[in-house]
Amino acid sequence: MTLFAGHDLACRRGERLVFAGLSFRVAAGGALLLRGPNGSGKSSLLRCMAGLLTPIAGTETWDDRPIALDVDAHRSRLRYLGHQDAVKPALTVLENLALWQQLHGLRDAAAIRRALAGLGLDRLAELPARLLSAGQRRRVALARLVAAPAPLWLLDEPTTALDDDGVERFARMVGDHRAGGGLVVLSSHGDPGVAGEVLSLADFAPPPELSL
Amino acid sequence: MTAFLALVRRDLQLAMRQGSDAALVLIFYMLAVLLFPFGVGPEPNILARIATGVLWVTALLAALLALERLFVSEYEDGSLDQLALLPLPLSLVVLAKVLAHWLLTGLPLTLLAPFLAIALGMDEAGYPVLVLALALGTPTLSLIGGLGAALTLGARRGGALLALLVLPLYIPALIFGVAAVDASLVGLAAIPHLAILGALLLAAIPLCPWATAAALRQALE
Numbered sequence A: 001m002t003l004f005a006g007h008d009l010a011c012r013r014g015e016r017l018v019f020a021g022l023s024f025r026v027a028a029g030g031a032l033l034l035r036g037p038n039g040s041g042k043s044s045l046l047r048c049m050a051g052l053l054t055p056i057a058g059t060e061t062w063d064d065r066p067i068a069l070d071v072d073a074h075r076s077r078l079r080y081l082g083h084q085d086a087v088k089p090a091l092t093v094l095e096n097l098a099l100w101q102q103l104h105g106l107r108d109a110a111a112i113r114r115a116l117a118g119l120g121l122d123r124l125a126e127l128p129a130r131l132l133s134a135g136q137r138r139r140v141a142l143a144r145l146v147a148a149p150a151p152l153w154l155l156d157e158p159t160t161a162l163d164d165d166g167v168e169r170f171a172r173m174v175g176d177h178r179a180g181g182g183l184v185v186l187s188s189h190g191d192p193g194v195a196g197e198v199l200s201l202a203d204f205a206p207p208p209e210l211s212l
Numbered sequence B: 001m002t003a004f005l006a007l008v009r010r011d012l013q014l015a016m017r018q019g020s021d022a023a024l025v026l027i028f029y030m031l032a033v034l035l036f037p038f039g040v041g042p043e044p045n046i047l048a049r050i051a052t053g054v055l056w057v058t059a060l061l062a063a064l065l066a067l068e069r070l071f072v073s074e075y076e077d078g079s080l081d082q083l084a085l086l087p088l089p090l091s092l093v094v095l096a097k098v099l100a101h102w103l104l105t106g107l108p109l110t111l112l113a114p115f116l117a118i119a120l121g122m123d124e125a126g127y128p129v130l131v132l133a134l135a136l137g138t139p140t141l142s143l144i145g146g147l148g149a150a151l152t153l154g155a156r157r158g159g160a161l162l163a164l165l166v167l168p169l170y171i172p173a174l175i176f177g178v179a180a181v182d183a184s185l186v187g188l189a190a191i192p193h194l195a196i197l198g199a200l201l202l203a204a205i206p207l208c209p210w211a212t213a214a215a216l217r218q219a220l221e
Helices: A042-050 A071-076 A093-103 A109-118 A134-147 A164-179 B002-017 B021-040 B044-065 B069-076 B079-084 B090-119 B124-151 B158-185 B191-220
Strands: A003-013 A016-027 A031-035 A057-062 A078-081 A152-156 A183-187 A197-200
Touching: A003 A042, A016 A031, A016 A042, A016 A057, A016 A183, A031 A042, A042 A078, A042 A152, A042 A183, A071 A078, A078 A134, A093 A109, A093 A134, A093 B002, A109 A134, A109 A164, A134 A164, A164 A183, B002 B090, B021 B044, B021 B090, B044 B090, B044 B124, B044 B158, B069 B079, B069 B090, B069 B124, B069 B191, B079 B090, B079 B191, B090 B124, B090 B191, B124 B158, B124 B191, B158 B191
Parallel strands: A031 A183, A031 A197, A078 A152, A152 A183
Antiparallel strands: A003 A016, A003 A057
């Protein structure tokens, strides 16, 4: 049974201690919802989970093995979606997704069609991404998760800019992923339409006198 | 390997679609070189004498033009996070991007140089070595420039800072590049100078991407 966990994590941004003593567990098929006010460290925690940021204390493990021991393996089993969509405006929607697959050593037209259909992008496939609205660009970014699958999804406010239909499609996508044994960690202020364990970042804010 | 080539192809494709800096670089190169006959005067002897240096220094400045954008657009639209998370090591990602930069700037500059050499009245005996020296030297410039671009990522006025950081590091390539051509013009062997240019390149290929990747990781933190 796949288990992604963090033990006693602490993270510092510049001179400020963002959170300390934070632990979490997500098992296969599970979802972890990060909640907390602005600046409470939701994005930092997601970046720590992705290995883009190194926590100053604590360890993260995958199946009880520290991820720091094999960073490459960890990278290949996760997909991270940050605040920015990382969609290239000069390429069409289809090209963006195909390129994303190639960068992961894949070539699977069926998965791209599935991804486009799942997010309602079928009719936009040939359109250059610069003509898309913010919500449509977000859908392309989400479609990448389906086009090149990986077990662990780390999503930073994935439903920003999405309309009701988009949120619904996103929820269905996450549902399918979890049903297939995938893990999801996501941060959100509104209702992302995903049920799961809630981790409140405010509980791990260090006392003010401890801030460096 | 597929991912590496896909990345090179992507950068070339993006450059073509966006009406790239590459054309700008070539036009700058041409204009800057052609300013010298106006500035120095149409005296053929003087022009021929300084031709090698002019061609190298302007090539170096032209290559610098497109460098600033190398990682900035990736950084701004969030692609850099994604590139750092690819199964491909970040240093190979850097190498792919630098290779694309060279194909778009260094290679055309190299091919254009002999034609500009005609305008400066350079002795044609120097053309083959000029092309060879630029072919060996410009990849080194791109590699060092990539490191500068990564270090200045996120800095205000990154472009000016980049030039200050990178130009001094260009000096060795400049010295041996010019020396190779001058040697061939006076009938001496150009091979030793070319060999040193090649050695510089061979040292830069593993070292620069490695250092650049470290700088990018720092920028992502």
